[in-house]
Amino acid sequence: MSILIKNIVIGKEVxxxxxxxxxxxxxxxxxxxxxxxxIDGSGKIAFPGFFNTHTHAAMTLLRGYSDDLPVLQWLQEKxxxxxxxxxxEDVYIGTKLACLEMIKxxxxxxxxxxxxxxxxxxxxxxxxxxxxxxxxxxxxxxPDNFKQQVPRILEEYxxxxxxxxxxxxxxxxxxxxxxxxxxxxxxxxxxxxxxITLHIHLSETEHEVDECMKFRNMRPVEYLDSxxxxxxxxxxxxxxxxxDHEIEILKKHKTTIAHIPTSNMxxxxxxxxxxxxxxxxxxxxxxxDGCASNNNLDMGEEMKFASCKAKMESKDPTMMDAETALKxxxxxxxxxxxxxxxxxxxxxxxxxVLVNLNHHLMIPAHHHISNYVYSANSSVIDTTICNGKILMxxxxxxxEIEILKxxxxxxxxxLQK
Amino acid sequence: MSILIKNIVIGKEVxxxxxxxxxxxxxxxxxxxxxxxxIDGSGKIAFPGFFNTHTHAAMTLLRGYSDDLPVLQWLQEKxxxxxxxxxxEDVYIGTKLACLEMIKxxxxxxxxxxxxxxxxxxxxxxxxxxxxxxxxxxxxxxPDNFKQQVPRILEEYxxxxxxxxxxxxxxxxxxxxxxxxxxxxxxxxxxxxxxITLHIHLSETEHEVDECMKFRNMRPVEYLDSxxxxxxxxxxxxxxxxxDHEIEILKKHKTTIAHIPTSNMxxxxxxxxxxxxxxxxxxxxxxxDGCASNNNLDMGEEMKFASCKAKMESKDPTMMDAETALKxxxxxxxxxxxxxxxxxxxxxxxxxVLVNLNHHLMIPAHHHISNYVYSANSSVIDTTICNGKILMxxxxxxxEIEILKxxxxxxxxxLQK
Numbered sequence: 001m002s003i004l005i006k007n008i009v010i011g012k013e014v015x016x017x018x019x020x021x022x023x024x025x026x027x028x029x030x031x032x033x034x035x036x037x038x039i040d041g042s043g044k045i046a047f048p049g050f051f052n053t054h055t056h057a058a059m060t061l062l063r064g065y066s067d068d069l070p071v072l073q074w075l076q077e078k079x080x081x082x083x084x085x086x087x088x089e090d091v092y093i094g095t096k097l098a099c100l101e102m103i104k105x106x107x108x109x110x111x112x113x114x115x116x117x118x119x120x121x122x123x124x125x126x127x128x129x130x131x132x133x134x135x136x137x138x139x140x141x142x143p144d145n146f147k148q149q150v151p152r153i154l155e156e157y158x159x160x161x162x163x164x165x166x167x168x169x170x171x172x173x174x175x176x177x178x179x180x181x182x183x184x185x186x187x188x189x190x191x192x193x194x195x196i197t198l199h200i201h202l203s204e205t206e207h208e209v210d211e212c213m214k215f216r217n218m219r220p221v222e223y224l225d226s227x228x229x230x231x232x233x234x235x236x237x238x239x240x241x242x243x244d245h246e247i248e249i250l251k252k253h254k255t256t257i258a259h260i261p262t263s264n265m266x267x268x269x270x271x272x273x274x275x276x277x278x279x280x281x282x283x284x285x286x287x288x289d290g291c292a293s294n295n296n297l298d299m300g301e302e303m304k305f306a307s308c309k310a311k312m313e314s315k316d317p318t319m320m321d322a323e324t325a326l327k328x329x330x331x332x333x334x335x336x337x338x339x340x341x342x343x344x345x346x347x348x349x350x351x352x353v354l355v356n357l358n359h360h361l362m363i364p365a366h367h368h369i370s371n372y373v374y375s376a377n378s379s380v381i382d383t384t385i386c387n388g389k390i391l392m393x394x395x396x397x398x399x400e401i402e403i404l405k406x407x408x409x410x411x412x413x414x415l416q417k
Numbered sequence: 418m419s420i421l422i423k424n425i426v427i428g429k430e431v432x433x434x435x436x437x438x439x440x441x442x443x444x445x446x447x448x449x450x451x452x453x454x455x456i457d458g459s460g461k462i463a464f465p466g467f468f469n470t471h472t473h474a475a476m477t478l479l480r481g482y483s484d485d486l487p488v489l490q491w492l493q494e495k496x497x498x499x500x501x502x503x504x505x506e507d508v509y510i511g512t513k514l515a516c517l518e519m520i521k522x523x524x525x526x527x528x529x530x531x532x533x534x535x536x537x538x539x540x541x542x543x544x545x546x547x548x549x550x551x552x553x554x555x556x557x558x559x560p561d562n563f564k565q566q567v568p569r570i571l572e573e574y575x576x577x578x579x580x581x582x583x584x585x586x587x588x589x590x591x592x593x594x595x596x597x598x599x600x601x602x603x604x605x606x607x608x609x610x611x612x613i614t615l616h617i618h619l620s621e622t623e624h625e626v627d628e629c630m631k632f633r634n635m636r637p638v639e640y641l642d643s644x645x646x647x648x649x650x651x652x653x654x655x656x657x658x659x660x661d662h663e664i665e666i667l668k669k670h671k672t673t674i675a676h677i678p679t680s681n682m683x684x685x686x687x688x689x690x691x692x693x694x695x696x697x698x699x700x701x702x703x704x705x706d707g708c709a710s711n712n713n714l715d716m717g718e719e720m721k722f723a724s725c726k727a728k729m730e731s732k733d734p735t736m737m738d739a740e741t742a743l744k745x746x747x748x749x750x751x752x753x754x755x756x757x758x759x760x761x762x763x764x765x766x767x768x769x770v771l772v773n774l775n776h777h778l779m780i781p782a783h784h785h786i787s788n789y790v791y792s793a794n795s796s797v798i799d800t801t802i803c804n805g806k807i808l809m810x811x812x813x814x815x816x817e818i819e820i821l822k823x824x825x826x827x828x829x830x831x832l833q834k
Contacts, residue, residue: 060781061781062783063781063783063787063788063792064781064783064785064787064791064792065779065781065783065784066786067738067739067784067787067791068734068738069734069735070733070734070735070740074734076475097777097780099780101777104777109437112432151649180420209821241569262725263723264729265726265728265729266724266725266728266734267734268728268729268730268731268732268733268734268736271729291622291792294791294792295787295788295791296778296790296791296793297760298794301718301794304679305725306721307683308679308682308683308722309682311682311683311684311685312681312682312685312688314685315685316487316685317485317486317487317488317491317683317684317685318423318485318486318487321485322482322485344695358821360514360517360518360521360727360817360821361518361713363480363514363824363825364477364478364480364481364482364824364828365481365825365828366479366480366481366826366828367481367482367484368480368481370480370481370484370712371480371481371712373509374481374484374683374711374712374713375480375481375708375711375712375713375717376713377715377794377795377796378794378796379795379796402774404777404780407780407781408780408781408782411781411782411783
């Protein structure tokens with residue numbers, strides 16, 4: 001498939017952009033090329049699509065199911081009992097609902113930690129978005145429990161060899177408090193051998209630090225490092241309650257930080273110390289978390305939260321300027337997974353959005369990126385292209401009415417269970 | 418004009434709602450009445466429109482003009498020089514652009530502190546939204562300077578007697594650091610005599626407290642109280658850097674707090690201590706501030722920021738639940754200005770929005786208010802009705818293309834000045 005986008009703002013200039021296959025083939029003035037699809041880009045600007053580096057996509061099904069409770073009560077009385085009912089088919093439907101929302105909000109990639117591997121792969125493949133599907137590990141600190149999960153992990157890893165180009169495999173070890181030391185070591189070795197990305201919730205709450213100190217006499221990052229886990233390409237979600245030594249360890253290993261601004265606020269988890277990562281900004285990315293704690297998957301909104309929080313926490317309004325927020329939400333996420341995307345450049349993957357400059361939230365046009373980060377919401381996004389394929393045009397995603405209906409039916413069923 | 422809305426969700430039930438003139442006349446099952454306009458409300462929910470209690474509307478013209486700078490540099494080098502160029506016509510155009518954005522984001526009322534009184538009145542009258550137009554006072558602590566402004570204030574006050582029902586008059590004394598003690602006293606007396614609402618920026622920055630202590634040996638609220646200002650109906654914007662005695666003074670006077678969550682974060686001003694106001698929640702309202710520091714006028718987004726900040730600041734995820742956030746952003750704002758609105762009830766003013774329940778951000782429908790506060794953006798708002806008049810239907814505001822064009826032309830002109 002080839003797509004020629006005419007007269008689109010790229011940076012500060014109006015140009016043409018040619019997509020061939022999965023790639024941005026050419027950017028220039030007055031490109032004359034035959035293309036199967038021509039898009040009139042006038043009055044629009046191209047931005048890279050968003051890379052959401054930490055979510056639990058199918059939790060769209062729990063959007064608004066429970067809020068405003070103390071965290072343990074919220075988990076034990078509401079979230080976990082609901083989740084226990086979910087079948088693979090439910091997760092397939094919930095993930096499609098999530099992909100629909102992501103496409104509508106300009107996201108082209110997500111790193112997903114959730115159960116029912118096959119259901120997720122099926123949904124992602126159908127929806128055409130990029131994703132990292134995780135083998136999830138929770139053994140409640142019982143190595144025997146983990147050993148029983150190994151065949152599943154190996155099986156999922158084998159399946160990943162048949163993944164399309166747009167899907168990657170990772171292992172998602174939930175956290176140091178529900179994954180045994182044995183399992184963390186096994187995962188570290190397996191990942192090293194097979195070059196697998198790892199994904200973990202790390203230092204999300206102060207309680208996690210206290211417990212780790214109590215039982216291991218080490219802080220969480222020190223403990224995780226002792227298992228060899230951090231020798232790999234690791235995505236560390238949250239990463240709030242860190243002391244300077246832990247920050248040093250993460251930087252030494254080039255661990256990717258998935259900063260989760262909104263969920264951290266809504267659950268009162270704590271405040272990410274962005275200022276201490278400004279010299280490491282290239283490895284900071286953004287995730288939305290799942291819809292039970294955010295309650296959406298909107299990376300644009302997440303940019304505004306991230307930037308405003310960085311300014312507030314550091315007492316410095318120059319922190320995380322608009323350009324940096326956009327880079328963190330796009331390019332840095334792509335780089336973390338070795339994906340040749342996240343930038344509008346010749347030779348990069350054609351993962352981009354077209355944003356309507358005639359939308360009231362984009363006017364005046366003093367600074368398009370400022371408007372996109374600080375003023376706009378996702379309704380300014382007109383078109384989403386991923387891997388050279390148009391997933392949304394004129395804000396319409398093929399099949400969206402069916403996906404919404406399926407999700408409603410699924411919920412009705414779940415509530416009757 | 419009469420409007421009958423059929424089959425609309427109100428609370429947890431599907432009902433009909435009849436508007437006659439400016440008021441909600443009747444809410445019930447199967448209302449049979451002849452109405453000039455019938456709206457099919459099926460698949461929609463009615464919420465009260467938003468009351469934005471602190472903004473500088475015409476600063477839409479400065480959206481994205483300058484961000485991410487140290488506050489003084491931002492003001493002195495960017496914002497003030499640009500503002501100095503604004504004529505009454507520019508403010509008229511900027512205010513119309515603001516009203517357009519407010520209508521599109523479900524706001525039916527705003528309290529505006531900005532120059533060019535007549536331009537603002539003209540814009541607000543045309544757009545049909547409710548507003549409080551302020552006589553703005555800044556005298557740079559020079560009583561002579563203030564005395565020269567008194568005729569203008571009296572003249573504006575006289576003009577306010579001809580305001581339509583939808584517009585109120587107030588005096589906006591900018592702040593204790595650029596309004597003299599003499600002026601604050603004069604304003605306090607004048608307001609007392611004529612029953613005028615007062616509006617002020619109060620304790621927005623730590624610097625303001627330090628300076629007040631240095632020059633007056635009192636904290637800002639103590640000082641303001643000493644002038645008699647707080648004896649009136651006062652809207653105190655920001656109100657961050659307060660000690661317990663100051664909070665007590667504000668509560669004693671039933672001063673309305675205009676909490677400004679996003680701007681306070683973006684400018685690193687500080688964090689509103691919501692927890693200390695939970696027993697005073699009825700008097701807490703929300704404002705967006707102007708578009709130079711937010712950078713939009715979206716009260717829905719502001720609800721999410723307010724609630725997430727309250728949870729973060731208090732380390733308590735039960736703080737400002739979704740219902741409370743909605744009440745703060747609607748009913749409390751109406752009450753602060755003695756407006757019979759902010760609630761969907763018979764006899765209340767017909768100021769309401771219809772929200773699309775089939776929007777992907779409102780699905781699943783576990784909890785409509787949670788979805789509205791935590792998940793949605795303004796694109797879920799289908800219809801905005803103010804004072805019994807439909808200002809937006811199917812997301813379309815009459816004349817919006819012309820308003821956007823006018824704003825673009827105005828900016829082009831200003832940048833050439």
